[in-house]
Amino acid sequence: MAKTPFDFLEGLTKKELIELDACTRCNECLNWCPVQDVTDDPNISPPARLHAYKGYIERTHTLKGKLFPSKQVSDEELKGFKDSLWKCALCGTCGEVCTVGIDTKKLWWTLRRKFAESALGCPEALEKGPLANYHKYRSPFPFPLTNKYKIWMPDDIELADQAEIGFYEGCGCTWDAPQMAEGAVRLFNAAGPFTMLDPEESWCCGFPQAAGSGEWSIMAELANHMVKAFADKGIKRLAVSCPMCLDIMKYLWPYFYGEELPFRAMTTAELLADLLDEGKLKFTKRAEETVTYHDPCAMARPFMGKAVLDAPRKLLNAVPGLKLMNMDRHGTVSRCCGGSAGERVVNSDISAKIARELFLEAKKSTAGTMLTNCPVCYLNLVTKTHAAPNPVVEQWRAVEDPLRINDLTQYLAALL
Amino acid sequence: MVEEFWNIPHGVVNGFYLLAGATIVIFVLGFWDKLRLWSQGMDADQELKGMGPLALIWLSITKFFSSDCFVAKRLFRRSTIRGVMLVGIMWGMLALFLGTTGRTINYWFVPWLKGGIWYLFSFILDIAGLAVLVGCGFGLYRKYISKPERMVKSTQDGVLLGLLFLATLTGFLVEGARIAVLNPPAADLSPVGLAFGVITRSLLGREALLSVHLGFWVIHFLLAFSFIAYVPFSKYEHMFASQISGFLFEEKSKKREIPKDWVYQDEILRRKQERQNSVDVKPSA
Numbered sequence: 001m002a003k004t005p006f007d008f009l010e011g012l013t014k015k016e017l018i019e020l021d022a023c024t025r026c027n028e029c030l031n032w033c034p035v036q037d038v039t040d041d042p043n044i045s046p047p048a049r050l051h052a053y054k055g056y057i058e059r060t061h062t063l064k065g066k067l068f069p070s071k072q073v074s075d076e077e078l079k080g081f082k083d084s085l086w087k088c089a090l091c092g093t094c095g096e097v098c099t100v101g102i103d104t105k106k107l108w109w110t111l112r113r114k115f116a117e118s119a120l121g122c123p124e125a126l127e128k129g130p131l132a133n134y135h136k137y138r139s140p141f142p143f144p145l146t147n148k149y150k151i152w153m154p155d156d157i158e159l160a161d162q163a164e165i166g167f168y169e170g171c172g173c174t175w176d177a178p179q180m181a182e183g184a185v186r187l188f189n190a191a192g193p194f195t196m197l198d199p200e201e202s203w204c205c206g207f208p209q210a211a212g213s214g215e216w217s218i219m220a221e222l223a224n225h226m227v228k229a230f231a232d233k234g235i236k237r238l239a240v241s242c243p244m245c246l247d248i249m250k251y252l253w254p255y256f257y258g259e260e261l262p263f264r265a266m267t268t269a270e271l272l273a274d275l276l277d278e279g280k281l282k283f284t285k286r287a288e289e290t291v292t293y294h295d296p297c298a299m300a301r302p303f304m305g306k307a308v309l310d311a312p313r314k315l316l317n318a319v320p321g322l323k324l325m326n327m328d329r330h331g332t333v334s335r336c337c338g339g340s341a342g343e344r345v346v347n348s349d350i351s352a353k354i355a356r357e358l359f360l361e362a363k364k365s366t367a368g369t370m371l372t373n374c375p376v377c378y379l380n381l382v383t384k385t386h387a388a389p390n391p392v393v394e395q396w397r398a399v400e401d402p403l404r405i406n407d408l409t410q411y412l413a414a415l416l
Numbered sequence: 417m418v419e420e421f422w423n424i425p426h427g428v429v430n431g432f433y434l435l436a437g438a439t440i441v442i443f444v445l446g447f448w449d450k451l452r453l454w455s456q457g458m459d460a461d462q463e464l465k466g467m468g469p470l471a472l473i474w475l476s477i478t479k480f481f482s483s484d485c486f487v488a489k490r491l492f493r494r495s496t497i498r499g500v501m502l503v504g505i506m507w508g509m510l511a512l513f514l515g516t517t518g519r520t521i522n523y524w525f526v527p528w529l530k531g532g533i534w535y536l537f538s539f540i541l542d543i544a545g546l547a548v549l550v551g552c553g554f555g556l557y558r559k560y561i562s563k564p565e566r567m568v569k570s571t572q573d574g575v576l577l578g579l580l581f582l583a584t585l586t587g588f589l590v591e592g593a594r595i596a597v598l599n600p601p602a603a604d605l606s607p608v609g610l611a612f613g614v615i616t617r618s619l620l621g622r623e624a625l626l627s628v629h630l631g632f633w634v635i636h637f638l639l640a641f642s643f644i645a646y647v648p649f650s651k652y653e654h655m656f657a658s659q660i661s662g663f664l665f666e667e668k669s670k671k672r673e674i675p676k677d678w679v680y681q682d683e684i685l686r687r688k689q690e691r692q693n694s695v696d697v698k699p700s701a
Contacts, residue, residue: 013675014457014464014472015664021450022661024654025573028494030566042568051568051651061456063449064649099491100658101484101665117679220683224691255674258688 006078006118008056016110019102020054023047029094029104034336035087038353044084046094046104052081053111082115086123087350089343090211091336092301106251106303109211116214123213123346130208130345131215140208141175148199152178157185163195165271166235166263170242171204172375177382180375183409184241184268190416191272191280201229205245210252212342223256231262238263239271241409242375243298243308244340251303266308267299268409269373273311276318285415286321292367293324293408294358294381295334296374307332312373312408319415327365335361337372339380355380363403373408381405420523422594423629432637439641446648447473447656454657458675463667464660475663476656484662497554505551505580511544535605542591542606545584552581576652579643586636588612593629597622 009017029046030036036045056073059065085108092105116122122131130140137144151174167188173181188194196202206222209215230238240246249265275281293316299308309331316324329335338344338354359381362370372378382405421429451469459465467475483489488506492499515537522529529537555577558564592612595603603610616625647653674684 009453009456011679012457013460014454014467015461015661017454017457018464018472018657018664019661021454021653022657023651024658025568025570025651026491026498027564027567028491030568031564036566040566042566045566045568047568051570057453062453063445095665097494098665099488099494100654101490101662103661103665216680220680220687224687228691255672256680256684258674258684 006073006114006120008053008073009061011114011117012110015103016107017057019104019107020050020057022100022102023050023054024100025051026099028097028099032093032097032333034089034091034093034338034354034357035350037357038350039087044087046088046102049081049084049088049108049111050102052077052084056081078120082120082123085111085115086342086346088341089297089336089338089351089354090341091297093297093333093336096301096332105301109214112211112214113216114214116216122215123342125345126208126213126342130342131213134204134209134218138203139171139175140204140212141171143175145200145202148174148202149196151175152182154182154186157189160193160195162234163193164234164236165192165194166230166233166238167194167196167268168205168230168238168240168245169196169202170240170245170375171208172244172379173241177375177378177407179410180241180373180378180407183407183411183413184239186413186416187272187281187409188239188275191275195233195235197229197233201225205240205242205248206252207242207244207248208342210248211244211340212345216252219252219256223253227253227257227261235263237271237274238265239268240265241268243267243296243302243373244376247298247303250305267311267373269299269311269315270308272409272412273314276315283319283412283415285319287319287415288321289369290323290325290367291316291369291371291411292327292362292365293330294327294337294362294370294372294377295330295332296372296377297334297336297340298374300332300334312371315408315412316371319412325365325367327361329361337374337377337380339376344376344380351380359403359405362405368402369404369406369411371406371408371411378405378407420519422598423626424633425630428630428634435637435641439645442645443648446645447653450648450653450656458678460672460675461664461667462673463664465673472660473656476660479659479663482659482663484666485659490662498558501551501554504547505555508544508547508551509580511540512548515541515544535602538602538609539605539607542608545587546608549581549584549588552577552584556581570651572650576643576646576650579639579646583636583639583643586632586639589616589632590629590636592616593625593632596620597625597629 023046025047027047030042033045036042042048056077059070059073088108090105090108095102095104098104112122121127133140133142136142139145149169165188167184169181169184173184185196203222203226205226206219209218240249246265246267249261254260272281293312295307295309295312299312301307313324316322327334335358336354337358338351343351343354370381372381424432448469451472454472455468464472464475479485486506488499488502491502518537519529556574559567559574559577588608589612591606591609593616595606595609595613596617603613616628620628647655674681
C-alpha cells in the first residue's frame, strides 16, 4: 500500500488514545521488562514510549500544542522512537503487570503499523527479510511452500482428507523447530484422524509481517485464503503449533475476515488436553525426572481471551512418574525468550541476552529439563542461533550445562 | 458552626473567587480538549463504540468506583505499601474535593454544616488531608530518596507530587493557625489540625498567628489552583483515563469490530461481499 505522511492520531482507536494518557509512570513495568533486564535503559522503556508518543500527539493535535507551540516533531525524534519500538520483543509483560491495565502489547503493534504504513517504514532487516520473503513465498522464510512438510513429516503419519480436528504447523515450526511439528503430528495421529492443509495452501499466519514488520496490508488476502482453506478441510477444532500464530488468528484474522472464524482455533497443548479428557490420548511410558515448563509469551499473555497455562501442565501431569515444578517467574508473568516479533532479526544481541536470562531462571529451578511450546522459544533457547555473530551466545554455547531444553510435544510424543 | 473566610480580607476573597473561576475554566477547557481527542479515535472496541466526550467522562466517573480503580486492585497485586499510599491519596483527594464542594454549598446555598455533622465533617477531612500528605510524602521519598532501581526520570512527576504535598501541608498550617487563635470547641476532632495548632501556638503569638494564617491561606489556594489547572495538561489526567484502561483490560476477551473509515475497511468488506456472493450463486442440489 502507498506510504503515508506521519499523522500521529490517524489510525489509533479510542482505547489506544485513552491508554496513552493512562500511564501513571509508576515504573512497575520496568521491573519486569526483559529488554530492561539486559539494557538498563529507561529511555526505551514502556512509560518512556507512552510519554513520547503522547507528547507527539499533544504537540500536533491539542489546545496545549496550539497555545504553546513547540518545535515540530523531528525526524531524529521519530527515528529514536522507532528504534525503541523495535527493541521491544512484544512479550506483553508490561501490560500484564501494568497497575492501570494498559494493553501495551496491542498498542506497540498499532504503533509499529503506523510506522510501517508511513514513509519511515519498518526496519530494513525485516523489510528485506520476512516481508520480502512473504511476498515471494507466502512465508517469512526464503523457501517454497511445496517443500514445507518434507523436512519433518514422518512417513507413518496418515493425514485425513477431511477431519474435524486440524493441525496448523506454521512456518516457524517447519523451518526453525521441525521437531515440534513432528512431535505434534505423532500425538494427533495417536488420538485419531486429523488433517492438515496441503503444503502450498499453508501460508504464513501473518505474525512476522504484522507484528514484526508492522505490515497489516497483507492481512485481508491472507486471512481470507487461510480461513477458507481450513474451512474447506472440514476443520472444527484447529490446533496451532505456534502460539504467536494463534495470537494473530484470534486478534487480527476475524478483523480481516470480516466475521468470526468458522472453526475454533487453540494451542496444540489445549487440543491435546481436550483429547486427553476425551480418553483419546494416553501416555504409557514413565518419565522419572523433574521438569519445568516455560510459558511462552503468547500463551501466558495472549491478545484475546485467557492465558493458556493449565493445558500444558495437565498433559505433563498425565505422564506417569513425571514431576513438574514451576520457575519463580511462571504463568502470566513468565519471562520472555527474547526471540519474538523481529527481535532476533533486528536486535540479535538483545535477543540473545534475554534468552540467557530465561535460561538462568530455569537453572534456578533445579529441574533437569525445561520444556516449552513455541518455535521461537525453541529456536532461541535450544539452537541458540542468532542472525548475527554474538559474543554472549558464543560464551553461552561454550558452557556445558546439565539443563536440557525440549519442546513439550516432542517430549510427550516419546512417551506414547 | 463553620465560619467561612475567617481572617481573610474581602479583597483576598474576591481574588480567590476570580482565580477559582479562572482555574475551573482552564481545567474544563484542557480536559474537554483531551476528551475531544479521545473521541476522535476509531471505533473498534464495542465498549467505547460511538462515545463522544460526554459519554467518555461518564464512563470514567462510573468506572472510578470499580475495584480496579477505587481499591487499586492491580497495584495491590504488585505492592501493598504502594497500594495503600495510592488509595490514601485517591480517597483523600476525593474526600477533600467533596468537602470543598460541601462547604461551598453550605456557604452559598444551604447551611448544613452544623453541630454533630460539622464535627464529623471536620474529622473526615482532617484524616483525608493526612492520607494525602502521607501518600505524597511516600511518593516523594520513593522518587528522590529510596529511588527504585529502574525509573523513568521526569521533572513533571516531582512537580506534581510536590504541588500536592505543599498544598496539603499549607492547608494544615492554615487549619492549625485557626485552631491556635480561636481554640474552637471539639478541636480534637481535627487531630492533625490540632497538632499543627499546638505547635504553632507554642512558637507564635496571636498577631503572628493571624498573619501566618492569612499568608498560608493565600499560598494554599494558589498551590491548590495551580495543581487543579495543571491536571489536564499533565500525567495526572490518568485520574480520568486509567479507570477506563483498567476496565477495558478486564474486558479484553470481548468481540472487536472493524473500525469505520479504517484504511482496510473497504478491502475487508469487499472480500466479505465476494465470499457471500460466491455462496449465493452456488447451484442448489
